[in-house]
Amino acid sequence: MLHYVRAREGIHAIALAFCLYLLVRGSVSAATTTPDTAVPDSHAITLVTAHLVPYSIQEGRQQGFMVELVREIERRLGTNRPVRFLPWARAIRNARLSPNHIIFPLTRTTEREPHFDWAIEVAPIDLVFVTLNHQRLDLDQARRLSAIAVQQDTPFEQYLRRQGFNNLVVTTSAAAIPIRMLRAGRVDAWFTARDLAAYSMREQFVTEPISYSDPITSGSVYIALSREFPGELRAAYRRTFDELRRDGTYQRIMSHYLRN
Numbered sequence: 001m002l003h004y005v006r007a008r009e010g011i012h013a014i015a016l017a018f019c020l021y022l023l024v025r026g027s028v029s030a031a032t033t034t035p036d037t038a039v040p041d042s043h044a045i046t047l048v049t050a051h052l053v054p055y056s057i058q059e060g061r062q063q064g065f066m067v068e069l070v071r072e073i074e075r076r077l078g079t080n081r082p083v084r085f086l087p088w089a090r091a092i093r094n095a096r097l098s099p100n101h102i103i104f105p106l107t108r109t110t111e112r113e114p115h116f117d118w119a120i121e122v123a124p125i126d127l128v129f130v131t132l133n134h135q136r137l138d139l140d141q142a143r144r145l146s147a148i149a150v151q152q153d154t155p156f157e158q159y160l161r162r163q164g165f166n167n168l169v170v171t172t173s174a175a176a177i178p179i180r181m182l183r184a185g186r187v188d189a190w191f192t193a194r195d196l197a198a199y200s201m202r203e204q205f206v207t208e209p210i211s212y213s214d215p216i217t218s219g220s221v222y223i224a225l226s227r228e229f230p231g232e233l234r235a236a237y238r239r240t241f242d243e244l245r246r247d248g249t250y251q252r253i254m255s256h257y258l259r260n
Contacts, residue, residue: 045233047074047081047102048095050088052174054199054257055105055221058085065257066105066122070223072249073240089153099228102237105221107155119234120223120241123254126215127156130190130197132182132208137189139163139216145188149178156191159217175200183208191216195258 047070049056056064063071067083074080086094095101096115107125108118129137129148142148145167150157152170160168169187171177178190179200190197194212201210223241225234244250 045079045081045100045102045230046094046098047083048086048091049083049104050086050091052088052105052196053203054195056083056085060203062256065253066221066223068253069122069241069244069250070102070104072244072253073237076240076243077236095224095226099226100230101226102223103225104223106224107219107221109155109158111158115227117225117227117229117234118222119225120238121220122223122241123221123258124218125221126194126218127159127191128194128197128215129213130182130192131188131211132206133188134209134211135189136211137213142189142191142213143167147187149181149187149190151178151192155219156193160191176204179204179206199257 049064049067051058052064054062054064055066057067070083071080084091091103092106092112095103103116105122106112106116106118129142131137135141137145143163143165147169148160148165148167149169149171150160151174152172157168157170169181171181175192175196178187178192181187182190183206194215197210197212223237241250244253
């Protein structure tokens, strides 16, 4: 009988210990589970751009002013997420269709308007005609030219198409090929962002006299977000960007790239 009682006491002790284990395990699990409302961690946010000088430069002695600004924001937030360089069309598609993306430098157009959160307006952008023959073109003069280089699937091309231009030589290259065609006389002008053209001409050591038209149309470049994006991180990005402007960091970075 004594052995029976001791056996039952042993079974009760084991059962009690098992219940305590389940209770403790459940408490730890609940404490370490991330709630659905938490801001995604740094691995869930993707930063995308493309090689678009002077905004973002994949290889070279400079990074591009948009990359420098974004990396400084990341540094101050303590996250330091990597910037992924992709073909531009893919970067736009990924940010439009997937959540938790930061994309730059994005220009605001009617077609793009509903697909992104235009969180941070970074800098103005002027679209101009570039020539190497001292000619400062307006729209009517440009229409009478034989050939104008323009980058494919960009707001630059879309703008000229809407204006009825049918003398466009479309290229996938943002700058290198248009500059080569311009110098070789294969096109009469190049339609692009003035800052992009000026930086690219310096990088390629163009010695011919460069002429820029007055701005044909103007806009801004943005740090844009996916429509589905953590509100707290959006606010932190905007707040940190405002700090960069106030403390002079923004102007210091921009001065390295935007020179006439």
